[in-house]
Amino acid sequence: MSAPLLVYVRNAALERIGRVDDYTSLTVVPRFNALGAFTMEISADSAKANLLVEGNGLIIQTPSKELIDSGPITSVDWSRSETDAGSGKLTVSGVSDTSVLALYTCWPAPGSAIGSQADTVYKIDGVAAETAMRTLVNVNAGPGAITDRQHPLLTLAADGAHGPVVTREVQQFDGLLPVLQDIGGAAGLGFRVVQVGGALQFQVYEPVDRSGTARFSFGLGNLTDASYTTTRPTCTRAVVVAGGQSSPRVCAVYDRIDPLYPTLTVEQFVDLTSVDSASVDLTEQMDQAAEEALTSGAGKGTLAISPIDIPLLQYGRDYGVGDTVAAQVRSTWVTDVVREVTLTSTAAGVAVRASVGADSGDSTVARIYQYIAQVKRDVGRLKTRKAA
Structure with missing residues (x-):
């Protein structure tokens, strides 16, 4: 992109109240099935500075007005050094609208008040993955x-019933966002919350395979640099255990050979002990739990590329986050999902860097967060068993 990104400010009612066309720099990172983020620096003396407050939000578009991301402003920091002119600068940060999903948990009886949550799980019984995800958000x-509990601005797109049939139990008060990530990841579906008119709309979609047309290599002249790294799998054998409380225990092992580490076996316990092993859909629930564990724990390869926009291939028009693209790594073509894109916009134009392959949660901070979340879920299940 040769021109800077377009930035608009919206108020709490999602109404556009102004355009920011004098920012110094802007970095926006849209992510696939995860929370995007943005950071913008602007002079504190800007006439638009009074619009940049917590509670408002930003809408960020390409020069041709395709939406890149939008979301609430979470912090506005002021700083000034002796070399700064005027009143210093503001650093405006925020997250994508998908962050609304991180505000909620999954109640076992979502139609009842908190004092009537007698169940320990919420049951998803044999519906398409999109239907399951949409229902979880809706209720x-x-x-x-x-x-x-209703978010006043949240709506849902029509149900397209995409994805395989899902049968599983959601543990009481698991985070809504991680549950959607588990289901979406195993089903190969994408989800997001985007502004549509005066509402925030939850959407589930099937990612597009653009590997035949979105191809990057030094030979094609549309890359400035590239790097590829791999990480070992954390689960190649899911040991699923159901029952054992009020019903006999049932155990099953699910193996998945990692193509890069074919002789490596890493076992992971998958706790379904809250599930009655006499359930007629026990096999489906165990299969689903194993699929999620093996998908989450699979070995990962991360390809970071810096594409160059050319007339026939441009970010935001010809490919985007969630799409499958192809890039040449040494003599081999790698085909995988665009997990996140970092766009850095200044007066000189926009630099694009894409991460292809492993999900964007593969950073050290995200791994620690994911680990703590798993420990929290495991502790919750232990408390449930003791209380039973």
């Missing part, structure tokens, strides 16, 4: 939730 945060 916990959307128009179908009890009144005091």
Whole structure:
């Protein structure tokens, strides 16, 4: 992109209240099935500075007005050094609208008040993955939730019933966002929350395979640099255990050979002990739990590339986050999903760097967060068993 990105400010009601065309720098990172982020620096003396406050949000578009990301402003920091002119600078940070999903948990009985949560799990029983994801959002945060849990701006796109059939139990008060990531990841579906008119719309979609047309290599002249790294799998054998409380214990082992480490076996315990082993859909639930564990724990390869926009291939028009693209690594073509893109915009134009392959949660901070989340879920299950 030769021109800077377009930035608009919206208020809490999602109404556009101005355009920021004098920022110094802008970095926006849209992510696939995860929370995007943005950071913008601007002079504190800007006439638009009074619009940049917590509670408002930004809408960021390409020069041709395709949406890159949008979301609430979470912090506005002021700083000044002795070399700064005027009143210093503001650093405006925020997250994507998908962050609304991180505000909610999955209640076991979402149609009841908190004092009536007698169940320990919420059951998803043999529906398409998109339907399951859409229902979870609807009953916990959307128009179908009890009144005091409804997000006032959240709506849902029509149900396209995409993805395989899902049968599983959601543990009481698991985070809504991680559950959607588990289901979406195993089903090969994408999800997001985007602004549509005056509402925030939850959407589930099938990512597009553009590997035949979105191809990057030094030979094609559309790369400035590239690097490829790999990480070992954390689960190649899922040991699923159901029952054992009020019903006999049932155990099963699911193996998945890692192509890069074919002789490596890493076992992971998958806890379904809260599931009655006499359930007629026990096999489906165990299969689903194993699929999620093996998908989450698979070995990962991360390809970081710096594409060059050319007339026939441009970010935001010809490929985007969630799409499958192809890039040449040494003498081999790698085909995988664009997990995140970092766009850095200044007056000189926009630099694009894409991460292809392993999900964007592969950073050290995200790994620690994911580990703590897993420990929290495991502790919750232990408490549930002791209380039973």
